[in-house]
Amino acid sequence: MPADQTFFDPAHPRRGRFDARVVFNRMLCREHFLLRLVIDDTGPSFPQTSPGQFIQLGCRTPDGAADIDALLGAEIEWPPGNPGGQAALRQPELCQRLALLRRPFSLAGRGEDDDGVWIEVVHRVVGAGTDWLSRLKPGEAVDLIGPLGNAFTLPEDKHVALLVGGGVGLPPMFYLAEELWRQGWTAVAFVGAMTRDLLAVDLNENVEPDVTGLPKLSARQFARFMFPSVVTTDDGSAGLKGRITAGLEGVLENLPGASAAQAVIFTCGPEPMMHAVAKLAAHHGIDCQVCLEQAMACGMGTCQSCIVKIDPKMFHPERNEPAQGADAVGRPWRFKLACTDGPVFDSKMVVW
Amino acid sequence: MTPSSPTPAATPPAAAVDLSIDLAGLKLANPMMTASGTCGYGYEYADFTDLSRLGAFVTKSITAEARKGNEAYRIVETRGGMLNAIGLANVGLDAFLADKLPQLRKLRATGPRVIVNVAGHSTDDYVKTCARVAAEPDVDAIELNVSCPNVKDGLTFGTDPRLLRELCREVRTAMAKNVRLIVKLSPNVGDIVLTARAAVEGGADVLSMINTYTAMTIDIHKRRPRLANGTGGLSGPAIRPLAVYLLHRVYRHVAREAKVPIIGMGGIQYWQDAAEFLLAGASGLAVGTALFVDPATPVKITEGLAAYLQKQGCKSLREIVGTLALHGEPPVTPYP
Ligand SMILES: Cc1cc2nc3c(=O)[nH]c(=O)nc-3n(C[C@H](O)[C@H](O)[C@H](O)COP(=O)(O)OP(=O)(O)OC[C@H]3O[C@@H](n4cnc5c(N)ncnc54)[C@H](O)[C@@H]3O)c2cc1C
Ligand SMILES: Cc1cc2nc3c(=O)[nH]c(=O)nc-3n(C[C@H](O)[C@H](O)[C@H](O)COP(=O)(O)O)c2cc1C
Ligand code: FES
Numbered sequence A: 001m002p003a004d005q006t007f008f009d010p011a012h013p014r015r016g017r018f019d020a021r022v023v024f025n026r027m028l029c030r031e032h033f034l035l036r037l038v039i040d041d042t043g044p045s046f047p048q049t050s051p052g053q054f055i056q057l058g059c060r061t062p063d064g065a066a067d068i069d070a071l072l073g074a075e076i077e078w079p080p081g082n083p084g085g086q087a088a089l090r091q092p093e094l095c096q097r098l099a100l101l102r103r104p105f106s107l108a109g110r111g112e113d114d115d116g117v118w119i120e121v122v123h124r125v126v127g128a129g130t131d132w133l134s135r136l137k138p139g140e141a142v143d144l145i146g147p148l149g150n151a152f153t154l155p156e157d158k159h160v161a162l163l164v165g166g167g168v169g170l171p172p173m174f175y176l177a178e179e180l181w182r183q184g185w186t187a188v189a190f191v192g193a194m195t196r197d198l199l200a201v202d203l204n205e206n207v208e209p210d211v212t213g214l215p216k217l218s219a220r221q222f223a224r225f226m227f228p229s230v231v232t233t234d235d236g237s238a239g240l241k242g243r244i245t246a247g248l249e250g251v252l253e254n255l256p257g258a259s260a261a262q263a264v265i266f267t268c269g270p271e272p273m274m275h276a277v278a279k280l281a282a283h284h285g286i287d288c289q290v291c292l293e294q295a296m297a298c299g300m301g302t303c304q305s306c307i308v309k310i311d312p313k314m315f316h317p318e319r320n321e322p323a324q325g326a327d328a329v330g331r332p333w334r335f336k337l338a339c340t341d342g343p344v345f346d347s348k349m350v351v352w
Numbered sequence B: 001m002t003p004s005s006p007t008p009a010a011t012p013p014a015a016a017v018d019l020s021i022d023l024a025g026l027k028l029a030n031p032m033m034t035a036s037g038t039c040g041y042g043y044e045y046a047d048f049t050d051l052s053r054l055g056a057f058v059t060k061s062i063t064a065e066a067r068k069g070n071e072a073y074r075i076v077e078t079r080g081g082m083l084n085a086i087g088l089a090n091v092g093l094d095a096f097l098a099d100k101l102p103q104l105r106k107l108r109a110t111g112p113r114v115i116v117n118v119a120g121h122s123t124d125d126y127v128k129t130c131a132r133v134a135a136e137p138d139v140d141a142i143e144l145n146v147s148c149p150n151v152k153d154g155l156t157f158g159t160d161p162r163l164l165r166e167l168c169r170e171v172r173t174a175m176a177k178n179v180r181l182i183v184k185l186s187p188n189v190g191d192i193v194l195t196a197r198a199a200v201e202g203g204a205d206v207l208s209m210i211n212t213y214t215a216m217t218i219d220i221h222k223r224r225p226r227l228a229n230g231t232g233g234l235s236g237p238a239i240r241p242l243a244v245y246l247l248h249r250v251y252r253h254v255a256r257e258a259k260v261p262i263i264g265m266g267g268i269q270y271w272q273d274a275a276e277f278l279l280a281g282a283s284g285l286a287v288g289t290a291l292f293v294d295p296a297t298p299v300k301i302t303e304g305l306a307a308y309l310q311k312q313g314c315k316s317l318r319e320i321v322g323t324l325a326l327h328g329e330p331p332v333t334p335y336p
Helices: A128-134 A170-181 A244-254 A257-261 A271-284 B093-109 B123-134 B163-175 B192-202 B237-258 B271-280 B296-312
Strands: A017-028 A032-039 A052-058 A103-106 A111-112 A115-124 A141-148 A160-166 A186-193 A227-235 A263-269 A287-291 A309-311 A330-339 A345-347 B021-023 B027-028 B032-034 B056-058 B076-079 B083-084 B113-118 B141-147 B179-186 B206-209 B213-215 B230-236 B263-266 B284-287
Touching: A052 A115, A052 B163, A103 A115, A103 A128, A103 A170, A103 B213, A111 A170, A111 A227, A115 A170, A160 A170, A160 A244, A160 A271, A170 A263, A186 A244, A227 A244, A227 A330, A244 A271, A271 A287, A345 B113, A345 B206, B032 B296, B056 B093, B076 B230, B083 B237, B093 B113, B093 B123, B113 B123, B123 B163, B141 B163, B163 B179, B163 B192, B163 B284, B192 B206, B192 B237, B206 B237, B206 B284, B206 B296, B230 B237, B237 B263, B263 B271, B271 B284, B271 B296, B284 B296
Parallel strands: A160 A186, A160 A263, A186 A227, A263 A287, B032 B056, B032 B284, B056 B113, B113 B141, B141 B179, B179 B206, B206 B263, B263 B284
Antiparallel strands: A017 A032, A017 A141, A032 A115, A052 A103, A052 A141, A111 A115, A287 A345, A309 A330, B021 B027, B076 B083, B083 B230, B213 B230
16 A cells, blocks of 8 residues: 555545536436536545546435435424424435435546536436436536546557447446547447347437447447447347347457457446456457446445455465465455456456 | 535534543543444545544454455445445454554554454454454554354354453453453343443443344345345444444443443434434444445534534533433433
8 A cells, every 4th residue: 555545635635525516417218317417616626537437426415415404303394384284304314215325336427618527427227326316407416435446457559449338337438438539549339238228328310230230330429439339239129139249259250360469358237248258358369357346335445345256366466365265167266346456357367 | 505514503613622532541532433344444534534533543353364254245235224244354463463553553643542343253362362452552442343243153252241251351361451442242132231241340441332233135036135144234324223222221221330431333424413322321432334425424523513512511522421311310411
């Protein structure tokens, strides 16, 4: 641990808790929303961020924005002079399913305009916290902790990126695409979902995803950087019918050797998908970085909840850390934390 | 509007009320501490809050050997709380002393006292670990975790008064005299008064309470427990009324007479919660689960308490400890 991590320097936060306001919360497709937040510029400035990093978003009205004193006071307040009238709840949180802990979301973008620094996340409604997020309106207050976790690395000797995003694994790819474009890489995006209306991208009008699996400028989030996409759906309702790995395999088979040597696969999505992608990468001898997910409480390395199994001989080999177990084929593993050691790992280190 | 801590209107200057507390001779600048296992080894939160404003820092449980802990899922949120089954994952005593304690020494130099939480699986194990930790300079107290519900033999010492008394006696004897012994009580017992009394008889200088409640949630589609460990420990706002009640009992039946201070915890998130614990009899206060929501929680609570105490007409925080008057009892607070 570097010494500079020990003490708090409020003037130059590397990360922190920030107040923010909703700019928009736009439905991307069924169950998925693109949420843009502008960071309150009266506090310290929002630190640098990189693709692959995430934030811990509070999925309830932040303290101070609601009258917490009232929330903690009497339960029900009858309107004065109208004892029989409609009761006003003073402790609505006792009547609702509210998320207590923050929820982790990958950064899907970052920028700056006249109102200050903005960040974007894409959230899919799966429970109490994301349901609350889906109801957010422009101007409403939220608070977040971040930026957290490590980031994707762009090796100097490579410049072809294959972005593989399944479901809610797509958002970090949006942010990564922009960074790749800035650094002059070429990229192809692989976009997968169960069915057309769960594709969490904006499809370009008049550019239907190719049913043969050929890359087209069909997903706007990638097309804006002139990166083509290969779209797959499990039921064939958009693009190629089948798994995302089918699309990836098609491209890998036809990738000229020179390009393969300069290629890196970046992937995020459901674990079985990432595992399959990692296997394909290994088979074709292409470097692969995976962005892992695990249930998190703190997001900053204190609670030890977000464990993933990593080969200790490959993760910081100089530290010589002993293994804590081995998988069925005898591959040694050691628990690492997705929130601070990751979430991005070289796929060769991951013991699935 | 910038969200701020929920302090009463017109926060008075912090110096107006003396917030310092005395834990069996150990002086703390204020009552706020971190709860074991929710704050790592200190530096993790340094970016988010001014750690020097804590009264004391409590480490994750340390065991003689490093422990890898349980498989995933290790946590799951429930309504108003969370279940954890981390399984005492920690770096082990040697690595703690070599790598983590030096960092805590630096933190201690800025104000907070250092409390090391120790867990074990036999008397011998506890005694050896505590003796080594207590021999280190800059360790102010050891908190004995005899109440971890997430390891196979974790609860035995915490639930059997006779075993607990013996354990405390042996540990106290083996430890350097100037290091306080804090015993952390489990709520997973029939009558907590019995274990509290046993700890005090065994030589505990301070009691802390409570650890988590053993609990379970089930994935109804898979018909399996949600946690890999099956059961876990419930913490967070959901357990606060339970914790306040147990603390009230232990204060009235054991601690008040024995003059043993109590560190209260269990669901503390706002200063209002903290005030309940003080009234029930706590001198110190620890924040666990709420740190995940906002690492600055203890600092915000300190500010809120200062304002509350002033409104209650108190010159010091110590004045209000245990001043709850049950219905039928004469009021003991100088209500303005
Ligand atoms: C590093 C990281 C980045 C993430 N990025 C995104 C993102 O960009 N967009 C997005 O929509 N989601 C993302 N997630 C997942 C997201 O955090 C969960 O969907 C969210 O916590 C669910 O909260 P909830 O209250 O709505 O649901 P809950 O009621 O908590 O849970 C609903 C369901 O989601 C599952 N779940 C809960 N927490 C997680 C988790 N951390 N990971 C996976 N499943 C979980 C539960 O098992 C349950 O079945 C990310 C998770 C991690 C760890
Ligand atoms: C993730 C997590 C890990 C914990 N680990 C420990 C531990 O190692 N040792 C211990 O004595 N208590 C541990 N606890 C219990 C807390 O210290 C505290 O007693 C309990 O959570 C109640 O306080 P809270 O409601 O403020 O969280 C842990 C709690 C949580 C939530
Ligand atoms: S989420 Fe707490 S350690 Fe990773």
